[in-house]
Amino acid sequence: MAKIGFIGLGTMGCPMAERLIKAGHELRITRVKDASRYLVDLGATACETPAEVTQGSEIVILIVPDTPDVDSVLFGDRGVASTLGSGAILVDMSSISPLATKEFASKINALGAQYVDAPVSGGETGAREGTLSIMVGGTRDAVASVRPVLEAMGKNITHVGDIGAGQTVKVANQIVVGLTIQAVSEAFLLAKKAGVDLQVARDAMLGGFAQSRILELHGQRMIDETFDPGFKIALHRKDLNIALTNAGQLNVALPNTAGVVQIMNAAIAQGEGQSDHSALFRVLGAISGSDSE
Incomplete structure (x- = not known):
């Protein structure tokens, strides 16, 4: 040992x-x-x-x-x-x-x-x-x-x-996680606004090509409105900003990553920086003028 x-x-x-x-x-x-x-x-x-x-x-x-x-x-x-x-x-x-x-x-x-x-x-x-x-x-x-x-x-x-490759792959991982959380949030917000039961919608999507660990776990967090971290929005934004900095050094375009950072900026402005990153669902609801609760 x-x-x-x-x-x-x-x-x-x-x-x-x-x-x-x-x-x-x-x-x-x-x-x-x-x-x-x-x-x-x-x-x-x-x-x-x-x-x-x-x-x-x-x-x-x-x-x-x-x-x-x-x-x-x-x-x-x-x-x-x-x-x-x-x-x-x-x-x-x-x-x-x-x-x-x-x-x-x-x-x-x-x-x-x-x-x-x-x-x-x-x-x-x-x-x-x-x-x-x-x-x-x-x-x-x-x-x-x-x-x-x-x-x-x-x-x-x-x-x-x-050395450094682990951090590079982690940044790449955080891009996938961030974009997927936003995708699930947008899908749920649309379904809820249309009057669909989110639990039913989640279960249906888990049986199809949209299935993911994030839809499974964070989708349930969104439904239950349980946003204790987890992983804080402020920390996830930090990771994505690292991705954007590296992308600038490598002349790589990451437009969707930049978009998620803007949503996270809005989240922090709304006092959600210490909430779990699944709280992007609530933030998008506020931006859309729709109460997520």
């Missing part, structure tokens, strides 16, 4: 850390709050700083909200880089810029450590059940070394290429 430093005890991080503890790994964690204190009861060691978490850890895992957060945790005051041992492996499971990932990796490699980017998809449910899809970038040896740890958290673990 591995000695793991784990940083990022949010909606995704807590259940992921819990699964690692229950798999027998030795965890050091930081920024423990009321919602994550149960991890200490399960056997994790609470530390004051990222530097303390990293000290003596063979593998350090991060899952924090955005690129500047990773930068701060790694290279800020009492950050990971100050105590990361030669031969250790840094696994960033956040969803951040692929370009920044390559820069971070270069700095970590200079310390004699290895870097793996391994963003995840599957939401809180996947984190809790250990069924996350994990898109992994890094050297073959580094990925092989951390695979047993990743297997405690995910079901579909794919080595997609070199």
Whole structure:
């Protein structure tokens, strides 16, 4: 079993850390709050700083909200880089810029450590059940070394290429998820406005070519109006903005992605930024002048 430093005890991080503890790994964690204190009861060691978490850890895992957060945790005051041992492996499971990932990796490699980017998809449910899809970038040896740890958290673990490739595939994943949520939202809004029972409509579409995991799970969220995250609209917008930035660098047109970002901008303006991304249904209803409730 591995000695793991784990940083990022949010909606995704807590259940992921819990699964690692229950798999027998030795965890050091930081920024423990009321919602994550149960991890200490399960056997994790609470530390004051990222530097303390990293000290003596063979593998350090991060899952924090955005690129500047990773930068701060790694290279800020009492950050990971100050105590990361030669031969250790840094696994960033956040969803951040692929370009920044390559820069971070270069700095970590200079310390004699290895870097793996391994963003995840599957939401809180996947984190809790250990069924996350994990898109992994890094050297073959580094990925092989951390695979047993990743297997405690995910079901579909794919080595997609070199450093930064994991983040690129995650961005692509978020495009598909965002556009599909908007598609389901628009379909439901049309059906509801026409007087069709949404539960019946959902069940009918699940039996046809429109079937998807998003229609199944988020479609039910829309019907039940249960928009507690999940995955927050504000975070999904961050991921899609990364996609648009990368697209600009590569001269790639992503018009529908840009459209979903505009709907998410409207959502945040309406106070829905902390709601689950399935709340786009409610936002589109408000834009259309129709109450989704």
